[in-house]
Each structure stands twice: as C-alpha cells, then as structure tokens.
Amino acid sequence: MSRGRAEGSALRFDAVTAVYRPLPAAGRRGTEVPVLEELSFAVQEGSFTALVGPSGSGKSTILKLAAGILRPRAGRIEVCGAPPGTRPGEPLRASYMPQRDSLLPWRTLLENALLPLEMHGREAQALREARRRAEELLPVFGLEGKGDAYPAQLSGGERQRAAFLRTVMAGGRLLLLDEPFGALDALTRRQLQLWLAGLRRSLEATVLLVTHDVQEAALLADEVLVVAATPVRALERVPVRDRATAERRVLELLGLREAAPLEVGGA
C-alpha cells in the first residue's frame, strides 16, 4: 500500500440523504422515515474509525450505503474514489461484515471465507491462491486447524472470527464492520476486542466500525464519530488521544453524562 495516497479518504459522504421505509404494519401503508439529511463526512485512508450512537440512530444505514447495499435518496458517496458497490471483474473496494456472522452452515470455514471471491467470479487459479492465503491467515485469526470445520462445530467467538476472516478475504481496502461483537457474550466480546486491537496494526486496511459500546470504540479506534440525533445531519468528531478522555467526551455528546467543560479537549 503506497504511503503517497495516505492523504486521500477511503470513504466520503457528500450531502447524502437517505430514508428508511419500515415494513408496513397490518392494514397500514409504510411511511418513509428520514435517516440521513445532507450528511457529509470523510474517513481517512489507513485510519480506524468508530461510529458510535444509540440503536436505530442510522449507524447501520451509513454502513450499508457505503457497502452499496442501500442507495441514497440524494447526494454522493465515494469509496476509495469510486461509487459504492462492485461489478463482476473489478475488485471489491469495501468489505462489509454484518452483525450476525451469516456463515453458510453447509460450507466449511474455508469455503465460507472464500465465498466473496467465488461470488465475484474469480477463476479457479485465483481461488486456489486465495485458499492458500486464507489457510495462512487461520492461525492469525485464532482458527488454526479449523479450516475444514463447519460453522456448527465452531464456538460463537470462532464463528465471529471466521466471519471476520471472510471479510478480510473479500479483499476490500475499506472494512465496514457492523457491530461485529454485538451478538457475543461479554467475556468473548472482550477477548475479541483485545484480539482485534492487537491485529489492528497488521491490517493494511481502513476500518469503519459501527458500535454502541463506547469503551469498545475508545479501545480500538483512533477517531470516534458520534451520531447524536436522528435524522443524522452531522457527525461529531472525537479523536482518541487517551481513552478515558475520549470516552467521557463521547458519552457527553450522547447526552449520557453531565457536561464537564474543563475536561473537554480536542474538537
């Protein structure tokens, strides 16, 4: 990865408006709920950014827009300099990881990890090489000797790490992680957070992590973007210099803590 491009942004939202259309309740027509209103923000290439906010605040919508799963009503989105989404033949720019692992139970761990490339139509030769690389990565992901195991044979933490391996194998330079530890028990979550914090430096990718866990955000990210109100018009930036200060500031922005003006630092 060339250092020369470090100035660029891996993800850029330009006055993006998006709506959410809930499933219509019985006998009623679904009305649109605005989620984003002319939202602009950028994520620096090579950074680890956390997107924090309460449930239903539009964090996941931002991620799904970046992954090309949802389309904006208005505005422009750029992922590594191009529109989101992908066409067969051209490499993925963003790899999306949903909250639930969504591993296919009829495929082994390795087959699951190779699924994104397979779905993208890579030739047999490229898939064989990818398989070798995935095998090499297994120990790094704490999955040594589990390559041929089926998801049902893995523990919750292992499944989540397998889903993360699949996300990395998809090859995007921007990793979009949607509450990757949200479905785990507290102990396993902590283990995986520490593991990811350790892995973070060897990941040559930009990470955008959606979470509602302020501690997790401060532990992993260099910068926290706070979603304070819905519809989202702006994101508050909190750089993480030391964790305690950043946590306090984020909680404050979320209105979960009494304001302590003397401690406010950074932005």
Add this chain to the structure above:
Amino acid sequence: MRGGFLALLLLVAWQAGVELFRPPSFILPAPSQVAAALWSERATLLANAGVTLEEILLAVALSAVVGVGLAVAMRMSPRFAGGAYPWLVASQMFPTVAIAPILVLWLGYTLAPKVLLAVLWSFFPLVVSTYDGLGRVDADAEELFASWGAGRWRRFRALEWPSALPAVFSGLKLAVAFSVSGAVVGEWLGAQAGLGYLIQRYSSQLQASAVFAAVFLLAALGIGLFALTGRVERRVLWWLRTAQDEIGREEA
C-alpha cells in the same frame, strides 16, 4: 418401535374380532386369510406392484423436474410468477378425477394417463413449497451477497437453492404420497395391470382377502418410498441436523 407395537395390537384385535363375530369373509377377511392371499397370489401381486411402482417413480421424477423447474423460473422472473401462479392454483381447483377418463381417451391403456394423473396431483405441493422455500432466504445473507456484487445465478446456486432444499424435500415427500394415490386412481379408470387394476378385479370377484393383500402391498410401497425419501433428505441435509443440534445446545 411404538408404531410397530400398535400395528401388532391392531392385527391381534382384528384377528380376534373376526374369530369372535365371524363376518362373511367376502366382507372382512381375517389377517391370517390376507396373509395367505399375499402368499398364494404373490406372483400376480408382485408383477402388478412392479407396474404401479414404475408409474409412481416416473410421476415423482416428472413432478420433481416440472415442479422445481417451474418454482425456480417463477422465483427468477416475478413477471412469469405473476402469470403462472393463478394457472397453477386453477390446475388444482377442478376435479382431476373428472378429466382422468379424457386422459385415458387420449392416451389409451398405456402408462401415460396414470403417470400424468399422478403428476397432476403431485407437482403442485412441490411447486408451492419450492417457490416458498426459495423466497425464505436469510435477509442478512442476502445483503452480504449484494455487497459482494454476486450475480443472479451464482447467488442462486450458493445461497438460495441450498436454503430452499429443506422445503424442496418437504414438497418431494408430499409428491411421493400424492403420486401413489394418483397412480392407483389412474389405474381404476382404465388399466390392464397395476395394483389399482388388481384391486378392482379382485373386488369384482369378491376376493376380499386378495383385495386386502393388494391394499397392504400398496401401502407398504408408499411407506417404503416415503421413508426412502426421508433417508435421502437426512443424507443431503446433514447440516440442518447439526445446526439444530447446536441450537439445542445453546438453549440448554
């Protein structure tokens, strides 16, 4: 095990009832008489069972191809689904038995009208369950596949088809059951061989024990085919079992 015990109990009660009340044997034969008929008529019964089995297997195979094919086409093209679904439902709403004589009229005393009638009955549950199964794919997985830019057919092969397989097998098991009745009714309406034809012939000769023997053989055929489908299902859908096992473990 429990089923076998119950069957034994019923047979004993039947035998005892016949010994006790002695109904005319052309009304209700004793199980021992039915067993004797099974043995004495074994050559005729087996030859005709072979014909019916052939009809059933042909019907199930044809239903599988037509039913699954239609369901996949409907899932792939909502426009085709919109046009085809009403006709599919309509095909089940008129009394098929009534058109069976027409089928015999057109196709003669061959296998064809029986197979066709069986297909007419058995393809419908297969279409409906396969179509529904293909539509019941995990929403998270669908989003994931969309984020990878997976093409229509690739997504179908890797995600939708395996997800639908449990529903396909449910439809297949129904198709087997319906094909048995379909083939027999087809034989009643005009045949020169088959267990259905045999039942009618024995019945007109007042050979009740032979009728019962043929019915038993038919039931055994149906149950055997159903069980065989279940075995194949468990073999193919092994991952469903392990996934359920895990859900059980998590809840424990």
